Amino acid sequence: MTYDTIIKGARWFDGTGAPSALRHLGLRGDRVAAVSAEPLDETGCPHVIDAAGKWVVPGMIDIHTHYDVEVLQAPALAESVRHGITTIMLGSCSLSTVHVEATDAGDLFGRVEAIPRQHVIEAVEQKTWRTAHEYVEALEELPLGPNVAAMLGHSDVRTALMGLDRATRKRVRPTAAEQAAMEGALCEALDAGFVGMSAQQLLFDRLDGDVARSRTLPSTYARAKERRRLNRILRQRDRVLQAGPDIASPRSIAAMTLSTLGLFRPRLKTTLLSAADLKANPYLVYIMGPLARLLNALGGDFRWQHLPVPFEVYADGIDLVIFEEFGAGAAALHLADQVERNALLRDETYRRRFRKEYDAKFGMRVWHRDFFDAEIVECPDDAVIGKTFGQVGLDRGGLHPVDAFLDLVVEYGTKLRWRTTISNHRPEILDRYSADPGVQLGFSDAGAHLRNMAFYNFGLRFLHRIHRAEQAGRPIISLERAVHRMTGELADWYGIDAGRLREGDRADLIVIDPEHLDASLDAYAEDVIPAYDNLSRMVNRNDATVSAVFIGGEFVFGDGVAAPVLGKRRTGRFLRAGGR
Incomplete structure (x- = not known):
């Protein structure tokens, strides 16, 4: 039996939370062909990695990005891949590029996500799709670096069907035909494999451009009836609602959290954005965990999205x-x-x-x-x-x-x-959330706020904190559980084929040198984005930490250097919900 790649003698984590062990892995094609306690036959194997003293873990999942624009122009998404992210989620915060036209997309993304408006317009002007199915086909024609999963943005489809001006007026409601068309667009996206829909009620996300400048996102103008009808489809299909409540409105927070409950109807898988341990409100964090546990005990399926590192801007x-x-x-x-x-x-x-x-x-x-x-x-x-x-x-x-x-x-x-x-400035609160089952680890905003923040390596920083605590004799959670939280746990909840590293699983993996899980992970750096006229953005560069990244069985990055294949040939794929 021959292999395309052998990874020798690494501490292997399978992404399920099971005990880790020293193993030898053999990759063939896009799959893990062998996980063996005994050395594998290297005869004819062109790529052998000696990983003694290192860890091999499933590729990590970033559940909250705004790569919807960048993926169209620089689909390698190398800044995430270099840090071991092998699967990313598009379509967060009610924003996606599935239905909206170019100028409206510029108005939606430009100011809210601090992505230069003209580059948003230029990217979306090249669209070849009109439906979610065609959007998926277009993505899979790109030389994707990581795997991609997606949500349909409520503001995207609302704008496309109502027009940006009407979609952002308080007294305007969708007509019966427009409401039916929105529901049809959501059903079509779910049929295409989207994991769900994202919505937004936060009132300080404001629009760019001239048509509706400084109005809030279109989804904030949706009334309860419109949201209920869209949520009903998600309930029936057991798909996800990702949302951001208006934090100044107890009514908005209550409506979005309680929507997870069934009450004579299917429950709604709900994940809400959370800045978590806010300096502006240091007490809110103490009710978030208990609230999630209560909702889930009552039959809901609820998670907070939480960035597991200090939220420095x-x-x-x-x-x-x-x-x-x-x-x-x-x-x-x-x-x-x-x-x-x-x-x-x-x-x-x-x-x-x-x-x-x-x-x-x-x-x-x-x-x-x-x-x-x-x-x-x-x-x-x-x-x-x-x-x-x-x-x-x-x-x-x-x-x-x-x-x-x-x-x-x-x-x-x-x-x-x-x-x-x-926020997230108190280590003891970060430690608490590390172990809280009502919290999902993510919320990186990768691809947005290019001059404002850099959390591309948040997963490595999380593993650093867990590893450091273990070395100090005060473990927070086991390393196996920490890896599971960044991989298999997320893949299972969103229903995508990712996050596992066992025989037969897709060969998306990273090799980590634990000796370099250190303070260098927090260092500030900048790098240019060629697709955005060489705009300098904040990044993370801790290249000694990740020895190798494989996506679909192909070596794509290692020791700070991209492989020639990255961005030239597709290594990732579109992950359809329920496709495990």
């Missing part, structure tokens, strides 16, 4: 989505013209409004609104680098932190770069 000037959640910030971002924006930022009436909203202590929010917790990392004025805006205000005669911030933004614009941590 960077900003160039005032260009950051967190400013959308209050009026003064949204007013500034509404102005695309820099001269007009600067005039507003100088205006004292505007500044009084900004200070008032900044100082408000009550109400649900995502950003902690503390400029003493916002460090300047780049600026033409070297004297302010390393300081917070609050400290700059003190240095300048006791200026209010808002005035110190706005003065610097007006003077330096996007040359002013700063950072803060929004």
